[in-house]
Amino acid sequence: AAETDSPTGGRSGALTPGPAVAGEVQKIDVNPPKGTRDFPPEDMRLRNWLFNHFKEVSRLYGFEEVDYPVLESEALFTRKAGEEIKDQLYCFEDRGNRRVALRPELTPSLARLVIQKGKSVSLPIKWFTVGQCWRYERMTRGRRREHYQWNMDIIGVPGVMAEAELIASIVTLFKRIGITESDVGFKVSSRKVLQEVLNCYSVPENLFGKVCVIIDKIEKIPADEIKKELKAVGLSQEAVQELLQVLSVKSLTELEERLGSSGEAVADLKQLFSLAEKIGYSKWLQFDASVVRGLAYYTGIVFEGFDREGKLRAICGGGRYDHLFSTFGADDISACGFGFGDAVIVELLKEKGLLPELNLQIDDIVCALDEDLQGCAAMVANILREKGQIVELVLESKPLKWVFKRAARLNAERLVLVGNSEWQRGVVGVKILSTAEQYEVKLDDLK
Ligand SMILES: Nc1ccc(Br)nc1
Numbered sequence: 001a002a003e004t005d006s007p008t009g010g011r012s013g014a015l016t017p018g019p020a021v022a023g024e025v026q027k028i029d030v031n032p033p034k035g036t037r038d039f040p041p042e043d044m045r046l047r048n049w050l051f052n053h054f055k056e057v058s059r060l061y062g063f064e065e066v067d068y069p070v071l072e073s074e075a076l077f078t079r080k081a082g083e084e085i086k087d088q089l090y091c092f093e094d095r096g097n098r099r100v101a102l103r104p105e106l107t108p109s110l111a112r113l114v115i116q117k118g119k120s121v122s123l124p125i126k127w128f129t130v131g132q133c134w135r136y137e138r139m140t141r142g143r144r145r146e147h148y149q150w151n152m153d154i155i156g157v158p159g160v161m162a163e164a165e166l167i168a169s170i171v172t173l174f175k176r177i178g179i180t181e182s183d184v185g186f187k188v189s190s191r192k193v194l195q196e197v198l199n200c201y202s203v204p205e206n207l208f209g210k211v212c213v214i215i216d217k218i219e220k221i222p223a224d225e226i227k228k229e230l231k232a233v234g235l236s237q238e239a240v241q242e243l244l245q246v247l248s249v250k251s252l253t254e255l256e257e258r259l260g261s262s263g264e265a266v267a268d269l270k271q272l273f274s275l276a277e278k279i280g281y282s283k284w285l286q287f288d289a290s291v292v293r294g295l296a297y298y299t300g301i302v303f304e305g306f307d308r309e310g311k312l313r314a315i316c317g318g319g320r321y322d323h324l325f326s327t328f329g330a331d332d333i334s335a336c337g338f339g340f341g342d343a344v345i346v347e348l349l350k351e352k353g354l355l356p357e358l359n360l361q362i363d364d365i366v367c368a369l370d371e372d373l374q375g376c377a378a379m380v381a382n383i384l385r386e387k388g389q390i391v392e393l394v395l396e397s398k399p400l401k402w403v404f405k406r407a408a409r410l411n412a413e414r415l416v417l418v419g420n421s422e423w424q425r426g427v428v429g430v431k432i433l434s435t436a437e438q439y440e441v442k443l444d445d446l447k
Pocket residue numbers: 085104105133134135144145146147
């Protein structure tokens with residue numbers, strides 16, 4: 001079976017157990033389910049390092065953390081716009097005959113909770129979360145079926161200051177982990193560009209999402225296929241031609257010449273680039289009319305973070321979604337947000353040699369030199385822990401050679417030895433492992 005290296009975890013693949021023999025215990029498959037990852041300690045340290053940065057940046061921007069169930073009603077994700085995310089929905093019928101799904105994204109859950117909270121939450125709502133998202137994809141492509149996504153969303157701010165704030169927060173994250181504008185950039189456009197073109201050809205509003213989903217595939221499938229799919233949803237030859245031409249526009253100036261200065265698309269984009277200038281991250285941004293993003297519900301500014309060497313998939317992406325709430329039967333509230341996955345960024349950090357050294361570190365390793373001093377050693381460990389020391393207590397009688405080896409593996413700073421004669425004199429032995437300096441410490445002075 002296909003084996004894939006998950007970027008931050010171990011190898012996953014099928015360990016085909018041997019034929020069942022009566023009476024023998026079958027060796028289970030010790031790999032995680034296909035497309036999923038374990039996080040053994042060294043991978044979990046990297047994950048925590050990254051997620052802590054996500055959360056610290058979110059708090060820095062005044063966002064509040066929220067969470068939702070990984071399992072949601074399937075109805076939250078059954079949009080009819082031909083999105084890949086729906087084709088790959090990890091859905092099933094539960095024992096109560098309810099159609100449920102492992103969430104493929106976090107935004108619909110956010111909308112559900114905002115609607116549920118109704119008037120009890122004041123606007124603007126600024127929420128963030130880091131959550132596992134799922135897709136069921138045939139494993140022939142050997143891709144992962146789960147990843148963790150950092151999301152930040154601003155609800156109730158119609159102006160592009162919201163998008164400017166969100167992009168600023170991602171720039172802050174990049175800077176914190178050593179990524180600069182020479183490593184990554186943001187391609188920025190607005191779906192209002194498409195909207196204004198479609199309006200010129202009287203294309204019905206309800207086709208907007210489908211058209212965007214088709215156009216998002218522009219770099220993944222041949223142009224003829226794109227044209228065919230656009231005509232299949234009802235666009236005229238002229239509308240298709242004009243759409244594809246406007247997507248190849250190379251600058252905001254050229255876009256303004258094509259669409260005129262009175263439209264919202266140009267005004268929003270000009271304002272966003274002006275804000276980026278003032279905030280100080282304009283070097284990270286570039287207008288790119290071909291960016292539409294693949295989620296049907298975006299309605300305005302859309303953006304995606306990309307690696308300038310062009311080796312990796314999009315690092316993050318987001319945009320404005322002003323009509324998602326009405327698709328859930330509620331009044332619309334203006335909204336924008338982004339998703340930032342945990343896999344591509346790690347591939348980028350590896351590429352750039354920016355993966356942090358995250359070794360396990362402890363302060364003290366405490367060891368009894370005699371079996372009957374185990375309780376005393378535990379008491380010493382407790383005293384040290386109450387002072388906030390990270391302490392490894394040797395739990396069994398072990399030769400000193402073993403203890404020194406364990407201390408080295410745990411990167412312990414000090415070895416605290418509890419021996420009979422010392423204990424009689426009310427002291428313990430302390431050895432600084434980096435310098436081999438050793439001395440005695442009175443029990444009372446440990447506190
Ligand atoms: N939506 C989604 C979910 C899971 C993965 Br892996 N990729 C995309």
